[in-house]
Amino acid sequence: MSDSASSDNPDLPGVGLPLPPMSLARWGTEAEAKDLNESIRGLLRDVLGVTADSGVQFDPAAVTASPSRLDDDDIAALVTLVGSGNVSVEDAQRLPRARGKSTPDLLAWRLRPEVDCPDAVVAPASDDEVAALLDWCGRESVAVVPFGGGTSVVGGLNPEAGRHRAVVSVDLVRFDSLEWIDTVSGEAVFGAGVTGPRAEELLAEHGYSLGHFPQSFPYASLGGYAMTRSSGQSSAGYGRFDEMVRGLTVVTPVGVIEASRAPASAAGPDLRQWLLGSEGAFGVCTRVRVRIHPVPEVVRHEAFRFPDFATGAAALRAVEQQGTGPTVIRLSDETETMVNLATATDSIGENAGGDAETGGDAETGGCLAICLFEGTTGHAESRHAETRAVLEAHGGTSLGAEPAQAWEHGRFGAPVLRDSLLDNGALVETLETATDWANIPQLRDAVVVALTTSLEASGTPALVMCHISHVYPTGASLYFTVVAGQRGADPIAQWTAAKRAASEAIGAHGGTITHHHAVGSDHRPYLAAEIGEVGVRMLRAVK
């Protein structure tokens, strides 16, 4: 990966450390980039008034990195701690660790080519090295930003120095192995830098799987998943990542925390739960102990059509509250279903498995639901039969396996498509929240109105699509994909206004500011409103 990556950034000299695999201004690599198909071009042109080349383009030659504020003595000290091959102040190394992969990040490469960078990149390989590094940084007033896969969409990687004199990016890339596996208890310990695909590869050798498939799967790291409470597409079957975590090793400035004792305990506030979602605030996570399961014998697929979103949501609720046990269950609203039908194979936003031939009837509206069932044959079949009965009793019509297989096939495609949409002058971004079942329809409507109103005020129509992709006994997540036209000289500001409107609507209508993207710097202003004054004080007391 790192090979293709360096060749991906031909403008940047290669250095010792492996480079993060993604292109600076894209989700994927240059090699993955592809043209928009005709139906999407048509939709952009006819519905949003966006024409090719109306987007501002990325110019690698224009990019400059802020100079490093660390001097030769600092670098010498860092080299002593982790070895010379594992420290870099090269622009080529600092630039790809300066920003995450939100749409504002991707636009910033195009619009703000003068980049605030971490002052150095350091790649330790042991807890002792991390501890020594934190110690040095503490004494030297240097801030630390851990770097996992670099897929943050909430400004979590911003090199904010605050009151410190410099910032180092601590890349976990060398914590890259499966350290231990216990197939009896169904557990494995991984280095925090291991990516999703690598973890699956290492487990597959033992016939096991982790089953965590967020859309950022190709690049995000296990440490990043834990530190952001990530949630993957199979959350109905295997749980959120925070539920998979059986233990964590976090190196803090005051010592190493091994929060890994028992599968369940009543021993007071659960340390794991403090560390999960802490986004590096307590220290550097070097190791994650996760629950694993045998590679499923079979996977069954079925898609359903519901007449409208509220009916579909009630059906998903019945499935979850009855506990019929699908591995994946998700529901697109009318707009998402329609757009995906209209744009065929390369669906915008979430590929909801739309297929004009089998995917239901776009004329009459309707909402597409996708189900997958995994396990032994008997287990998958009994879950499938029970789930189908509940969905049908709640107004669902089976569309067969194909749309669900199409969804599975295309499920990591949307972020690559985003790159092309941005290049073509569209503004496309996602946001997410969660709330109680009773509040799902109202919250969806409120966010749609907020986004549409804000974007219309900026001079563009907007397509706001929504789906439910994570269900709980008492509620569900809502995931929004927005496509509009880039307007004005600063589409980042255009999106910031829309996002602010959406975040305010979420707060006012009882949603959480983030179901799985974490807080980062982008959501910080909304956290206090959500957890209250006293909550913030408690957080501050520990951090």
Place this chain on the structure above:
Amino acid sequence: MSDSASSDNPDLPGVGLPLPPMSLARWGTEAEAKDLNESIRGLLRDVLGVTADSGVQFDPAAVTASPSRLDDDDIAALVTLVGSGNVSVEDAQRLPRARGKSTPDLLAWRLRPEVDCPDAVVAPASDDEVAALLDWCGRESVAVVPFGGGTSVVGGLNPEAGRHRAVVSVDLVRFDSLEWIDTVSGEAVFGAGVTGPRAEELLAEHGYSLGHFPQSFPYASLGGYAMTRSSGQSSAGYGRFDEMVRGLTVVTPVGVIEASRAPASAAGPDLRQWLLGSEGAFGVCTRVRVRIHPVPEVVRHEAFRFPDFATGAAALRAVEQQGTGPTVIRLSDETETMVNLATATDSIGENAGGDAETGGDAETGGCLAICLFEGTTGHAESRHAETRAVLEAHGGTSLGAEPAQAWEHGRFGAPVLRDSLLDNGALVETLETATDWANIPQLRDAVVVALTTSLEASGTPALVMCHISHVYPTGASLYFTVVAGQRGADPIAQWTAAKRAASEAIGAHGGTITHHHAVGSDHRPYLAAEIGEVGVRMLRAVK
């Protein structure tokens, strides 16, 4: 309940506040007390050398309460805050809130009749009253011990003044209602003082159930469940109590925390998870928001016999890891199975459903497993069939429904039996832990050896019984019931030594110091070893 309770303590004058329903020196009320049957008497005599009347008896007349350290001005101040009927310095009110219900507590009533009591009992009825109370206590250097059901078995109610000049027991009894119910989301908000049976009664009016059935169900409170991370007998189906909690209101000295936003969130360390299991350390929990489910249409029962504990444990593991979905699943080890068969209807410790006619073959040993399946008919039947297939494939032999029904029928009986055993000179107590599946047999053996060795050193044989009653994908709980003879002048010290040996074995063999009984003052010494130096520091920073 409080009527029968006051009449239960004829030695104590009645006063304004309701008295906790249990007798001082017993789990149940005097009315519930019953004689030991012949088979248990025989077992005590023949196996443990314990004869009737060898136990030290409780003498209500000998009981004295430590004088209250609060003066008239203090009481006047408290009365201003909560009203005169809701403050008491009467011994009759302070005594029943002075101790919990562990065996050392019950023995202390017999052996240490000079009782350290809280200096007053106060029963506020609103968040504002609690806040005012905490404020006054803070200013006046008075410690607060919240009192729920009074069933703590870890010294959680000990009125430790520490550096304060006095202690008040804050009874949640007036937070006694179902405040809100949402049957769409499947949630309800209860006052923290509501007991298990009362919650079920209130929910039943709506056709709903909480499904939390710890053995302390008859008396423990929802606030107590939350503050101790309690786990009930249907944990396989409905989860531990901490998993049922959707939100909490905790009044702290610096303000009210409403940790209740969304069904799931990635917004940093989860405040709920700090408060759960905090045992009053942050403040007083006044309200609990829990997930609820419709009263099940059907309940199916089946018991199985396994040739030995390791085989049975492997079968339970397969059930949980495959996710076949029983509501209750538990497995007694050889000793527990044998003792319960031998003692017939009133089984010692845990009634594992033993019945000499159907319960398997005591001669050849073996272990009894109990399963219950709840839900709609179709749901319960498909779970039942799948679970049975897995258990049979792993060496289980069906014993039909009857032993499982007998277990369900008698499941709250053991604590009442403990009262009679103590009266008759036996030492009987329970302890619990949890560990990974791979470590289950070793940890069980280590704890059995530690307990047996310690009790033998005190001059008595011991029966150590064990069962698994809570299962997780990566591990399970182990629950031990110990019966031995009271020896020496101080059977409390005798048990303390045995418990210390067990706790050390748990620590040395990778178990948690508590799976569901909480930390209290009894387990405090072992917590640091479990969560480490840095963990303790983090706790201290917030508390």
